[in-house]
Amino acid sequence: MHSIPIGVLGASGYAGRELCGLIAAHPQCHLAFATANERRGQTFRVRGGSRVHDIHMIGHDEAPLGDAALVFSALPHGASVEWVGRVLAAGAKVVDLSSDLRPGRGGSTHPLPDNVPAQVPYGLPELFREGIAESPVVANPGCYPTSILVALAPFVRAGLVSPDALVSVAAASGVSGAGASPKAELLFAEVTENFRAYGAGNVHRHLPEMTDSLHRLGGSFDLLFTPHLLPVDRGILSTITVPLAAPLADPMAVLREAYAHEPFVEVTDALPALADVVHRNVVRVSAVTVQHVRTPTLLLFAAIDNLVKGAAGQAVQNANLMLGLDETAGLPL
């Protein structure tokens, strides 16, 4: 089989660079082009598998979109959807890493191009695999939602969560989740030895894609999501408090059964740590029954690498499905 040409739009950000590395190391694909308007002409060194690769950036307008079988758009929220339209018009498939095509559209009011459908598959294969393989365009989930939905889904589908519950999520992310653009609050001197919440009060733009997905899974409870900024490069840990409809004897069994055949979900008795998941395309989850409370309550913990299973790795997973390849091809387990 000849190698499949793949393009990356917006390749100079952290997710874009991770995509370039994964494609460069992919056994059945190769990188046809990588674009970055502000860094055009520059070369970025990326890791892919156990090697490093030098990636040359061209401008978006220079990209030969039609030469690629599939294009990843890692362009900023709001700006991505227009390029999704151009890629489709050029005859290539597209995985959109922005929130532009996710449920709620990340709050974007940018008009959809005519050739972009209003509803596209939400590419979280472990929960919603159906339809991904057949669609020319897939919306890649947000990093926080990936960790939270994978942990919650088995309990929601089984109707175990109290319908009038408030499910509260305290999540913490490494700074690479905030992007590679220089901002004062992301300087080393501001982040080291520090920790803080942000976007507090349930106002994060990732909320709609989570509530929509939970409704699809049958959940009618409220979700409260509070993100925090960690002094680490990579990784998200979501700590989830779940009031249950009734006591649950063995929550770990629910997780184990749900994900017995999913190669990218690790169900572990040990509480997941960021060090377990960085540079890997996995969600690591664990469940603990809460003691000393009257309401039956569950604690769920989910850890991911925000740039891999939370972005570029999951995008490749979706691309593998869309291209008819093995879902795990080229992905670090």
Next chain:
Amino acid sequence: MHSIPIGVLGASGYAGRELCGLIAAHPQCHLAFATANERRGQTFRVRGGSRVHDIHMIGHDEAPLGDAALVFSALPHGASVEWVGRVLAAGAKVVDLSSDLRPGRGGSTHPLPDNVPAQVPYGLPELFREGIAESPVVANPGCYPTSILVALAPFVRAGLVSPDALVSVAAASGVSGAGASPKAELLFAEVTENFRAYGAGNVHRHLPEMTDSLHRLGGSFDLLFTPHLLPVDRGILSTITVPLAAPLADPMAVLREAYAHEPFVEVTDALPALADVVHRNVVRVSAVTVQHVRTPTLLLFAAIDNLVKGAAGQAVQNANLMLGLDETAGLPL
């Protein structure tokens, strides 16, 4: 006025060293002795105010307990209460930084010495100042409870928290909270670029002192406490989800009114960050109303330095009260 002699038992741990620094810099006190059995004979360099001080460690048995007006015990949980008895017998006052004399006794079953009362004041002056000044012995609160109780108390006292609520706390602490004894999981290589929960399921030994204090404040709700280990030296951030009995128009006003006259509580619109509080004897708190949920819900954030307001600073605050000094003497605001 002549300077007051102070002793420190267990001075080689992080809280003990912080105590030595605070006392060395205290305008009305001086360090009479500092003990550390395993490090006896060694000298520790500590920060106090804007200077550094060399502190010489003697064995516990060598300490001239009766020469001190007040002794801090920073001995390990379980081992401390016996020395509290000896200090009292020698005629000095004592602030116990261990959990041995807090509500629930930190789970300790070590018998109380005859001269140690079963109930001693819980030294969180902002909430329970009464009785501290008159008592010869005070139990210094835990670091996590200090942050959580200061944030919750005004709402509990005002009856604003739903009585059947589950109040869920996700708290994160720097590694100095785990002590200065070498353990493999506290090595730099294990902690850097990592983050994880521990003691999950509401089983932390700090829980009884929190639930007891909340009952004293009039709360009958359940508390769920989930601690995490941060890759930082110092600091605790507690993120608290509070289901309310009824919608609350201005939660910040509740905090501001409660703490208008407390020099060591900072009520801020900005979400508190660890960098705001390290090396200072303050709790920094903020409140946010949760959007997009049916149950009226509040988010509280509280940040402290676990070694200062969470341990040594608060102990000095209690000592100041017990010695008839200004409560703020010698304390970094």
Next chain:
Amino acid sequence: MHSIPIGVLGASGYAGRELCGLIAAHPQCHLAFATANERRGQTFRVRGGSRVHDIHMIGHDEAPLGDAALVFSALPHGASVEWVGRVLAAGAKVVDLSSDLRPGRGGSTHPLPDNVPAQVPYGLPELFREGIAESPVVANPGCYPTSILVALAPFVRAGLVSPDALVSVAAASGVSGAGASPKAELLFAEVTENFRAYGAGNVHRHLPEMTDSLHRLGGSFDLLFTPHLLPVDRGILSTITVPLAAPLADPMAVLREAYAHEPFVEVTDALPALADVVHRNVVRVSAVTVQHVRTPTLLLFAAIDNLVKGAAGQAVQNANLMLGLDETAGLPL
């Protein structure tokens, strides 16, 4: 005595904020104004002594220069000298933290204002105290040069360094030395778990002020200076290889004698570490005789906080001298 009004130009950078904190906590001075053109109208929270202070930034043009007895200029290299002229014209004294008035002028070719002398005292009091107190303008040394010159000076003055030697300095600095302006290479994700040299080959703009100072001290050897970027917020450690004219029995004695009466130099047998000096206005130095080499050789180690003894603290030390105050007033030892 009434409090002395002090101004700070360029107060939003790391050195500028440190200056504001030091002046806010200074027992005989107060902050008359703080300027920051790009951040004008904003409020910065700074540490000063054991308190925090909110500092309001005005534009440079709004600054009432003549209201201050002394103004610190923490403006960027090249832009500072013009404001030095304006401050002098307004009748205030000035400490310039830029390299504009240091020997070699940091390579600047910006013309000197008419009222600014071409040669001003180089404000490293421990080496060149003479003339500082009398001058209306003083050039505050660079951070790297402060650490290196204090360590080398006693050996240079005593003629102990081989005249045809190559003295090689490997120095490492925390990122706050690179300033508070957002640059991609200073983002947390780029700096954490990383270490690298920069400006290699003896081309750093701090070189002329070092070679000039060494000549004044009587040194004719060559200096090679290689800076590195550390994944820490603050601190510089300089490791200096010094070929000697002849074997030296007790290099520590040379240091101890030279600095016996200097409150801001700590001569220690233990190798200095960054943790010993951060947030303090000291240079900590140590000397070790090199084994197993034919040429008699010395190793010198010097640690400072780049923002305190390497910038703002030393600037206050100079200001104290210029204002007739005690040299140590308001400075954390």
Next chain:
Amino acid sequence: MHSIPIGVLGASGYAGRELCGLIAAHPQCHLAFATANERRGQTFRVRGGSRVHDIHMIGHDEAPLGDAALVFSALPHGASVEWVGRVLAAGAKVVDLSSDLRPGRGGSTHPLPDNVPAQVPYGLPELFREGIAESPVVANPGCYPTSILVALAPFVRAGLVSPDALVSVAAASGVSGAGASPKAELLFAEVTENFRAYGAGNVHRHLPEMTDSLHRLGGSFDLLFTPHLLPVDRGILSTITVPLAAPLADPMAVLREAYAHEPFVEVTDALPALADVVHRNVVRVSAVTVQHVRTPTLLLFAAIDNLVKGAAGQAVQNANLMLGLDETAGLPL
């Protein structure tokens, strides 16, 4: 070809775990056993390639030494050589990661077992490949020496270094180089935001293997080696000052020519950074001509991952040669 069985003695340290991961991911080998006396019975999770592997530890005495074709000894210095003898007696080959069999024997005075030769190949293939493939036992170089020797060798071999020079090396290592045993000075709280030298004065036990190797390469100059401890997990950067016999027009050309055919040496114009080399079996080197000095002088920079090219990766490289495999098999480039 059937898979080759490999054993690891001392597998619970950082180098031992890295070895287990590399062997688990090696295309032509598998892990026959892994030993750790104090952690026997425990399971360690290690990374290997893009997967994680659970490694079960048995006691040293339980190891079926004769079942392995080759055994790595990652036992502590002093304790290793006895086990080298046992492995050879059992008929397996052995790569010793300790300093016990390196030139100078790391200062060890432990007697050699009868069946262990006094001189074994020093396994730095890029410099001394000859004899490795044929020897039943190879001494794996130290981490610091690997970085320093690879950088210096081309210049030494070409006679470019001044014979009476003092070559001064300031090297900095991540804490994993100090091992996985809990020590107070390696706790996160002691290392974060800190930096210091150690073992100063040219007394490091790695010195003899460096001076011996330099003599073999034809160098007669003196070497001064000063190690430092970095607040990072992994990586070594060596900064080397080299007085030359004569000016050298193009030092990079010397490096490029020397290593044109070495897959594990990267010669780069950009100064090497730790982030370029972590988790990879490479030495990344660069050379810069020093300006503004009278003696012609070169600066060399070399970066490695201390656990990969500085330990486990290089050990696998040696094992590949000893087993007749491709030298790069199973190694992350």
